Amino acid sequence: MTRTDPELIRGIAEGDLVCLGDLYDRYADDVWRAVRRTLGDSADVEDVVHTTFMNLPRIAPSYDGRAECAGWLYGIAVRHALRHGRGASRFRRMLQTLAQVVTARAGSDPERRASHHEDAAIFERALAGLSEKKRAIFVLLELEGLSSEEAAKALEIPAATVRTRLLHARRELHAALERATREDKP
Amino acid sequence: MRPRDCERTWEGDALREGRLGSKEADSFERHRRTCSACAASLVRDERLRALGRQLPEVQPAPLAVRRVRARLLRDATVGVEAARFRSWRWLAATAAVLGVLGVGAGVRWSLGRSMPAAAVVASAAPSTQGPFSGAVAAGRGAVWSQTREEYLEHVELREGMIRVHVRPQGPGERFLIVMPDGELEVRGTTFEVAVAHGATSSVIVDEGTVELRVRGSSPQRLGAGSAWTRAPSREAPEHQPAETPALPREAARAPVEAARASTSVGAHLDDSAAYVDAMQLFRDGRYDGAAATFRAFAAAHPGAAVGEDASFLEAVALARAGRTDAAGFAAERHLESFPRSFRRKEASLLVARAASRRGDCERARAVLAPWSASGNDSEIHESLRACAAGSSGE
Structure with a gap:
C-alpha cells in the first residue's frame, strides 16, 4: 500500500530508512529540478539534494502535516542551495560555469539560435544572471507554481519579501530580454 | 515604450x-x-x-539519482551527515587559525565544546553522533553503550551487531570497541562488529584499518575489505574464539586493491571491467576473492547500474565460501541499501541462516516473516532448521 507524505515523514522522524528511501524516490526528481534551476552548477546539485534528504530525520518532527510535502521539500532544498552558494568565489564560479554552458548551448547550434527557441535561450541566460535569492524566488513561484505565501513559509522569510524579490526578478528579466532584442536588431 | x-x-x-x-x-x-x-x-x-x-527539461541522470540514493541511505544508516562533517572541518580550521593568532580563549572554548569531560549514551539509543567521534548504528537487539572521557572514547558491545563510523582521530585521541572477550582499536574507519553469546563472532572492515585483540589470539590488523569471523566450535562452547582470518591477507587484499587501482584510472571505463573480474572469480569458485572484489566494486561505484547485483553477489560469494556470518551481514547491508531489491527474499534467507546459526532465532524469524505465512517453503524451513532443532531440544 502506498503511504502518504505525512506517513512517510512520520516514519522518517522515527528513524525508518525505508520511509526515507520511499520519499526520496517520490520527490528526488522534483527537488533535483528546483535545486538545479536555483544553483545552476550540476556538480553541487548532488550535494544539495543529498543534504536536503539527509537532514529530514532531524527536521521531520517539525513537518506541519500538509497532505503533499513538495513545497516543504523545495523550501528546504532551496535554503540549502542558497547557503551552499553563499561563498563569493563559489557564486562567481557558478555564474561563470552557467554562462559558459548557456553560451555554448546557444552558440554551438545555429539552428537552435534561428529557431523559435531563441527567446528561451536568452531567457535562460537572463535567469542565470539574476542573484541567487531572486532566482530562487522566481523558480519557486513562476516555474514550480508555489504561491507567495507557500514560498515565504518554505524559505522562512516574510511574504512581502518574497513579492518584492519577485517584482525585482521580473524587472531584471524584462530588461535583459528587451536589451537582447535591441541588440539582435540590425 | x-x-x-x-x-x-x-x-x-x-x-x-x-x-x-x-x-x-x-x-x-x-x-x-x-x-x-x-x-x-x-x-x-x-x-x-x-x-x-520552454526551458529545457531538467532531469537528473538516473545513475546520479541512484548514486545519491545509495549515499543517502548509507550515510543515514551510520548517522553520518556529510555537510556536518564539512562544517566541522571548517570550524576546526577556523579554530586553528584563531589559535595561531593567539586567541587562546576562543580555542579553549571550541575544544571544550567538542570534547566534553565525559559523555555516555546507553544502548536504548539506535544511533549516536553528538559529542562523540564515532557514530554507532545498532542492529536489532544490540546491547551496547558509548562513553567519552577527554580524549578516550569507548563503545562497549555486550551482544548483537553494531556498525560504526569513526572520524579520523586527532593527536592523543583513542577510540576503542570493547567486546566481552577482547577489544578493537581504530584510527578512523567504518566497520561492523558482532558479538554473540558473550564472544566476538565477526568483524567486517569497510574503510580504514582496525586492530583486533581477542583473548587467546595474537593481535591482528584488518584492512579495508577484509573480515574476521569466529569459527564454529562444538568442542569449545566456553567462548574461546578460534581465530579464522576469513580472508587470507594477500588473497583478500589483492583483488580489493586491484579493483581500486583500476577505478582510479577512469571510473566509467573500468566500471564493467571490475565487475567482470569479480564475476570471473565467482565462476572460478574463488569466492573469497570474488566477495572482496564485489564489495570493492560496490564501494567504488555506488551508483553503478549493477551495484545492486554486486552487493547481493558479495553475500552469495561469502555464503559459498562457507562464511555464513559474513554472508549474513553482507545480506543485511544489501537489504538496507536496496530495500526493494529483486533478491530481497534470497538476501533475507542469508540473513536468517546467519542469525539462526548464532542463535538469534528471533531475528531469523522476523526477517523471513514476509514469506513464512505463504505456506510450505523448503528454503525457509532449511534456514530456520537450527532454530527448530534448538526449540525441539528444549
Whole structure:
C-alpha cells in the first residue's frame, strides 16, 4: 500500500530508512529540478539534494502535516542551495560555469539560435544572471507554481519579501530580454 | 515604450493566487480592461512564465539519482551527515587559525565544546553522533553503550551487531570497541562488529584499518575489505574464539586493491571491467576473492547500474565460501541499501541462516516473516532448521 507524505515523514522522524528511501524516490526528481534551476552548477546539485534528504530525520518532527510535502521539500532544498552558494568565489564560479554552458548551448547550434527557441535561450541566460535569492524566488513561484505565501513559509522569510524579490526578478528579466532584442536588431 | 506603472499592478498576482476577495477581484478585472499599464504588465509576466515553460527539461541522470540514493541511505544508516562533517572541518580550521593568532580563549572554548569531560549514551539509543567521534548504528537487539572521557572514547558491545563510523582521530585521541572477550582499536574507519553469546563472532572492515585483540589470539590488523569471523566450535562452547582470518591477507587484499587501482584510472571505463573480474572469480569458485572484489566494486561505484547485483553477489560469494556470518551481514547491508531489491527474499534467507546459526532465532524469524505465512517453503524451513532443532531440544 502506498503511504502518504505525512506517513512517510512520520516514519522518517522515527528513524525508518525505508520511509526515507520511499520519499526520496517520490520527490528526488522534483527537488533535483528546483535545486538545479536555483544553483545552476550540476556538480553541487548532488550535494544539495543529498543534504536536503539527509537532514529530514532531524527536521521531520517539525513537518506541519500538509497532505503533499513538495513545497516543504523545495523550501528546504532551496535554503540549502542558497547557503551552499553563499561563498563569493563559489557564486562567481557558478555564474561563470552557467554562462559558459548557456553560451555554448546557444552558440554551438545555429539552428537552435534561428529557431523559435531563441527567446528561451536568452531567457535562460537572463535567469542565470539574476542573484541567487531572486532566482530562487522566481523558480519557486513562476516555474514550480508555489504561491507567495507557500514560498515565504518554505524559505522562512516574510511574504512581502518574497513579492518584492519577485517584482525585482521580473524587472531584471524584462530588461535583459528587451536589451537582447535591441541588440539582435540590425 | 514601456507604459507608466500603475499602483494596482500588484493585484494581478494577488488575483492569480486567490488572495483577493470577490469584490476586489471584480474591481481589478474591470480596472485591467481600461488600464494599459496593468494589461501590459500582466502580458509581460505571462510571457516570462511561457518562456520558463520552454526551458529545457531538467532531469537528473538516473545513475546520479541512484548514486545519491545509495549515499543517502548509507550515510543515514551510520548517522553520518556529510555537510556536518564539512562544517566541522571548517570550524576546526577556523579554530586553528584563531589559535595561531593567539586567541587562546576562543580555542579553549571550541575544544571544550567538542570534547566534553565525559559523555555516555546507553544502548536504548539506535544511533549516536553528538559529542562523540564515532557514530554507532545498532542492529536489532544490540546491547551496547558509548562513553567519552577527554580524549578516550569507548563503545562497549555486550551482544548483537553494531556498525560504526569513526572520524579520523586527532593527536592523543583513542577510540576503542570493547567486546566481552577482547577489544578493537581504530584510527578512523567504518566497520561492523558482532558479538554473540558473550564472544566476538565477526568483524567486517569497510574503510580504514582496525586492530583486533581477542583473548587467546595474537593481535591482528584488518584492512579495508577484509573480515574476521569466529569459527564454529562444538568442542569449545566456553567462548574461546578460534581465530579464522576469513580472508587470507594477500588473497583478500589483492583483488580489493586491484579493483581500486583500476577505478582510479577512469571510473566509467573500468566500471564493467571490475565487475567482470569479480564475476570471473565467482565462476572460478574463488569466492573469497570474488566477495572482496564485489564489495570493492560496490564501494567504488555506488551508483553503478549493477551495484545492486554486486552487493547481493558479495553475500552469495561469502555464503559459498562457507562464511555464513559474513554472508549474513553482507545480506543485511544489501537489504538496507536496496530495500526493494529483486533478491530481497534470497538476501533475507542469508540473513536468517546467519542469525539462526548464532542463535538469534528471533531475528531469523522476523526477517523471513514476509514469506513464512505463504505456506510450505523448503528454503525457509532449511534456514530456520537450527532454530527448530534448538526449540525441539528444549
